[in-house]
Each structure stands twice: as structure tokens, then as C-alpha cells.
Amino acid sequence: MTLSSPAIQGELAHTVGELAERFAATAVERDAVGGTPKAERDLLRESGLLALSIPREFGGLGATWTEILDSVRSFARVDSAIAHVYGFQHLLLATLRLFGRPAQWQPLFERTARENWFWGNALNPLDPRASAEDQGEYWRFNGSKRFCSGSVDAEMLVVSGRQGEHGKLLIAAIPSQREGVRIGDDWDAIGQRQSDSGTVTFDNVRVEWSELLLDPGPLSTPYASLRPLLAQLIFVQIFLGIAEGAFDEARELTLTETRPWFRSGAARAAEDPHVIARYGELWLGLESVRALAARATQRFDEAWFVGDALDERKRGEVALAIAAAKVAATRVGLDVCTGIFDVAGARATRGALRLDRYWRNLRTQTLHDPVDYKVQELGAWALHRSAPEPSFYS
Helix, strand or coil: CCCCCCHHHHHHHHHHHHHHHHHHHHHHHHHHHHHCCCHHHHHHHHHCHHHCCCCCHHHHCCCCCHHHHHHHHHHHCCCCCHHEEEEEEHHHHHHHHHHCHHHHHHHHHHHHHCCCEEEEEEEECCCCEEEEEEECCCCEEEEEECCCCCCCCEEEEEEECCCCCCCCEEEEECCCCCCCCCCCCCCCCCCCCCCCCCCCEEEEEEEHHHHHHCHHHHHHHHCCCCCHHHHHHHHHHHHHHHHHHHHHHHHHHHHHHCCCCCCCCCCHHHHHHHHHHHHHHHHHHHHHHHHHHHHHHHHHHHHHHHHHHHHHHHHHHHHHHHHHHHHHHHHHHHHHHHHHHHHHHHHCEEEEEEECHHHHHHHHHHHHCCHHHHHHHHHHHHHHCCCCCCCCCC
């Protein structure tokens, strides 16, 4: 479902393409350095793409999720860490829309579009260390959250804290410069090195009632429970983009540098029948993921368009489509990111190329949640026709 005009689509593709080229030019160097990609984040601010998912009536570009996720995938081909924080920008804006009242998300949308705000994630419901205490007129948040992607250099944060050890999870939108908020520079994974997914700590942080996203809140309706599905769909597009980027770079090496094995009888590595067959296998895997990702994205777009009228059956169909795409993107992506060395040869291991970054980025990101549980969800549907139950992660 595409709602934008061809002219807008063309302008969007041009902007995304230009940015992707600029990101690609420094991706290898920045992977080695790590830290915050400040200059690249500022380029995203200047581009207007941080408001891509915001409806036009609130100052945004009003893109469909198909268009938004295409841009995420384009960035992931050259720099999956930037694609991660950029994709989460739109996930967090969707969180406001799905969990909050119009009186909350509309002015936040308008300010985000007007002031080019970046949003960071400090929600992580699986990390129970942050508490929320009712102070009557306001709330106090204390504790820490790990895996807070994009929190460094963000103007706003979506945060969460739990009432007591097993109490209700409260989610809020607050400024990142709020007194008591400390954003750590402690992200040190083997991949996604510039996704700033470190720790955020709350030290007696005051959170107003008006900042809590309580109506309808998380998982309260089929529509509100689209939020975790969107997160999974963003990962699908990032995984696919990483694999496509790895494939394209290996292909160029095979065509221009890789030497044929002496027993092949081929004048060029690109004429070796075993190399050609392996490329066929890798391409076939990518094509299957592209088809599954396109179907999942289309179904999500349709569900989003339905809005509050979305029912549990339709939500379940979206969840299954995304789960299938997630499993395929994980398995095929890991195969591609290791298989490229089979076809590009020993020269592909040169340190200056850092081709291992594709595998490192994908391996780091695919461990976000175990893919075996997605397979179990698909099996429950295949055998019992039981759709996935809404949760924070599916």
C-alpha cells in the first residue's frame, strides 16, 4: 500500500541514496573506531528523514511503512549501525502513537518535525533494574537500562520503569537532558559498534503524569500491540540490508580481484563453475528473504492503516508473516555473511576491507532475541493454528 505520490517517492529515493553514499564512504573507518556517529546523525537531522513517519498534518513527510523500511534497508546495506538508530527513531515515534493519547503524541510529533529531534531508546522491558515510584503529583524513576540504542546524542528518550519487583511496567517520553538521566558511553560489542546501545541510568528522575503513555498503553489493544511487531520488522530489514551489502561487496571483489583456483581451469574466478553455483545459492536465499520481507511489510502497512479497528485475527496474520521473514533473514543473512569468503577468496580477508563487519553486525543484532522462539511460534501455527500471543517481543 503506497500513499505517497511518485514525485515524493523519487525525492525520497534521491535523499536516501545520497546519504547512503556518504555513509558508505566512511563506514569501514567508523566501524574500527566505534563510538557515536555524530556527523552522520547530523546529516540525518538535516535531511528531514527523522520526520519521515510523521503525518504531514503534524509537519512530517507522511510516508508509508513500506517507504520507511525501504530507507532503513538502504542504510543497512552500507552501515547497519546507522540503520539501527534510524529505524528505532521511527519505532519510538510509533510507540508514542500506539501507547499515548493524541494530546501527548501530536505536539511531540510537531516538535520532532520542526526541531529535527532524534529519539533514543531506554525502554528494554526485559531489564527489570529500573523502578517507578508514585509520588502523588509525579513519579520517580531509579535504576538502569541496558541496550539503549541511539540514546547518545538524542534529544528525547522513551523510558520505562516497573512498579515494584513484579508490578506494572510504566512507559514515558522524557527529554534526555532531564536532571538525573545519565547516558553511558559503554557500548563495546563486536558489531553494531556505532549504535550507541549502552546503558542509561536514572537517579531520582522526575517523570510527570502527562509524560506517561498510559492511554491505551502497551499491549492493551491489537493496534497498540503492533509496536513489538514493528520492532521485529525493522530487524528483518536491517538483516536483509546487511546481507545484501555483503553480497554486493563480495561480488565486486570476485569480478575484479579474486584469483581462480589452479584446478578450476578457469581464466577468472568469476568463470569457475563452483563459484558461480555458490553465488546462485546465495542469491536464491536473498530472493526468498526479499519476498518474505515484502509480504510482511505490506501486511504491516495494511494493519497500520486499519488503526484502532484492527482485530486479533489480523494482528496474528501480521505476526506470523513477520516471524517467517525474521527466521529467514537471520538464517540466510548469516549464510551470506560467511559464504562471501568462499567466493571472494583469501584477498577478502584483508584487514583494510573489514568484510567481517557484515557478519559481526548481523551476529550481534540477531542475538537480540533467540530465533528458535520464532520458529516455535511458526510451528504452533502450522500444527495447531495458534497465532502468536502479543508480548513486548512478538
